[in-house]
Amino acid sequence: MTDTTLDLGPQTRALARLTEGVTDERLSAATPCPDYAVRNLLGHLIGLATAFRDAARKDLGVTTDTSPDTAVPDIGPGWREELPKVLDELAEAWRDPDAWTGMTRAGGVDLPGAVAGAVAADELVVHGWDLARATGQEYAPDPAALEASYGFLLAAAEDPGRGGIFGPVVPVPDGAPLLDRAVGLSGRDPGWTTMP
DSSP states (O other): OOSSOOOOHHHHHHHHHHHHTOOGGGTTSBOSSTTOBHHHHHHHHHHHHHHHHHHHHTOOSHHHHSOTTSSOOOOOTTHHHHHHHHHHHHHHHHTSGGGGSSEEEETTEEEEHHHHHHHHHHHHHHHHHHHHHHHTOOOOOOHHHHHHHHHHHHHHHTOTTOTTSSOOOOOOOTTSOHHHHHHHHTTOOTTOOOOO
16 A cells, blocks of 8 residues: 555544534534444544554454444543544554554454555544534545545555445546545545534
């Protein structure tokens, strides 16, 4: 996927800022992720941040072995403190050059460290968009993470074995912003808005 490492810190900080704007009233709001309310999306973010933190550390176990499709995630009462903390830990873990080498595991799938790093960037970028859309917030992902996400999604879209990880590609004009093109490749409609 990549020959260089990527600092995920700017993207994790952008995502943490979005979480600060989530009111309790919005926790039950719909998101672009089918079957996920905002609270489920936040629970998924906690789980994926933990899994990819541990994948970077090569600390393989329950957190890296569990498929995200096992159950619908949810948040606990301490999520406002837990999510920013685990996002910081994820970014710090991926600053170690060794995280990007060798093999690791996330979501029960063995993959090269560089691929896992690209997947982490993609998850952070796309789910940041999901959260921003669901809560009516402005969103500007980190440009380097967005480039990595787009590259990963473009490669996945061209893979005949794409499978069920993503929905069908949503066509987006070539001249559309890079974020819209990435979102379309992930199977989301860039025009999605929360219902009033």
